[in-house]
Ligand SMILES: Nc1ncnc2c1ncn2[C@@H]1O[C@H](COP(=O)(O)OP(=O)(O)OP(=O)(O)O)[C@@H](O)[C@H]1O
């Protein structure tokens with residue numbers, strides 16, 4: 001078997017606990033990502049999701065274990081990995097356009113000014129912000145700022161995109177709109193995405209797989225849940241897919257009842273779960289069968 | 301209803317007229333027919349000269365001086381423009397030298413906690429020293445009064461710039477630094493494209509404080525070293541008992557100080573940003 005695109009091996013993070021001892025936030029975290037996958041990670045607050053993401057980004061150092069991407073160990077930040085921060089992290093003295101230009105120029109220093117500008121504008125257009133090129137971030141709403149931040153990350157065409165609760169600070173309505181936009185951009189670019197979220201529906205809408213983390217301290221990535229819903233997905237219609245409900249129930253049950261006790265496989269890799277196995281195929285046989293069964297049940 | 305600005309301007313002008321009026325009345329020479337008081341008799345006839353001059357006299361003098369500000373009639377008789385130019389030149393020379401050192405050093409201290417800890421004791425001891433206390437040492441070492449005055453300006457304007465630069469640089473939001481890191485910017489590019497603009501408002505605040513202090517200190521410094529400059533001019537006119545000139549030059553010091561501050565204020569506006 002060929003090596004996966006990204007391999008995380010035995011990652012752990014230890015902090016001093018403030019009383020002379022040590023606090024292991026998470027340990028022996030192992031997983032792999034394939035090229036082009038969209039993977040979300042869900043877990044209770046404080047289990048170490050952001051820390052894992054920051055280690056992948058190269059902004060933080062793990063206490064143990066290593067991360068290998070494309071056969072090379074990750075030692076620090078790099079342009080082949082793009083990050084979308086929860087608080088947008090736009091440079092407030094630059095206009096919307098120049099925030100993107102800044103990133104694009106860093107990625108392709110040899111490009112001409114016109115080419116950089118054209119490329120930047122294209123990505124701003126993808127998130128529907130081509131009308132706000134010359135506004136400063138302070139003149140944008142939270143949703144618009146996060147769009148700029150997403151456009152910035154995609155514009156540098158990184159091999160791996162890291163998103164830390166990108167919609168955490170947005171209201172439900174705006175969040176839905178930008179989720180759809182993210183689906184569209186991803187559909188177009190098919191980049192590998194690793195994203196943290198607290199929102200089960202968001203995870204199902206976007207991901208191919210969902211990692212479930214057990215509670216800290218000593219948190220692990222316990223399970224890897226396959227989302228068996230074909231692309232393209234849309235927020236408005238995904239509810240009609242029976243696989244959606246199966247998956248959702250499974251995730252909620254994990255978070256409510258099992259996140260304290262869940263463990264990965266013996267070898268430390270996440271247990272592979274397919275809660276909707278079979279459902280997707282029967283769904284394609286037609287929704288009528290389902291309603292018929294339901295009707296029978298009522299009759300009985 | 302007139303706008304707030306118009307009403308404020310009207311009020312300002314009224315205050316000015318009132319103040320000038322009171323001043324004018326308070327400084328009227330005594331009328332001839334009233335007999336001399338005992339004090340005036342003791343002081344003799346020269347008391348006219350030593351009176352605080354009325355505003356009309358100051359304005360008349362100001363008009364004469366400002367209509368030919370750059371005349372040069374020997375060491376002790378130069379136009380107000382020339383004297384001010386000397387002072388501004390010294391302030392700028394000392395200030396720019398301070399800037400050339402304070403900004404890079406401030407960056408270094410701000411970016412490196414080690415440097416901060418190592419430099420901090422020196423800064424804390426040197427900063428509270430009155431800049432004029434350096435004057436004798438400067439005169440002895442440099443052996444040149446002009447350069448010594450510039451040195452004093454250098455010393456007094458370096459601290460606010462240094463401390464503000466270090467503070468601004470050290471407190472740049474980690475998020476923005478992370479943006480630079482994830483885009484693989486080198487240390488120099490990071491300093492120029494991220495840290496400098498992020499810290500610029502704080503740095504400019506320091507520069508504005510510095511120019512204010514420098515302008516305060518130059519007057520005192522020039523009174524000490526003499527020769528040229530507005531500080532020397534004030535002192536010289538006082539020795540001549542030409543109080544109208546003293547008052548006039550005091551006003552000019554205020555005006556030039558205000559202009560210097562205005563320039564830095566404008567620069568500050570340019571680099572400001574809203575988060
Ligand atoms: N500098 C630090 N010193 C000690 N403990 C730390 C430090 N930074 C983070 N932690 C601990 O590490 C744990 C993981 O933090 P992290 O931010 O990765 O959690 P998270 O899963 O992203 O949480 P959330 O969902 O709330 O964002 C937390 O319990 C936190 O208390």
Ligand SMILES: [Mg+2]
Nearest residue numbers: 049050051164
């Ligand atoms: Mg987090």
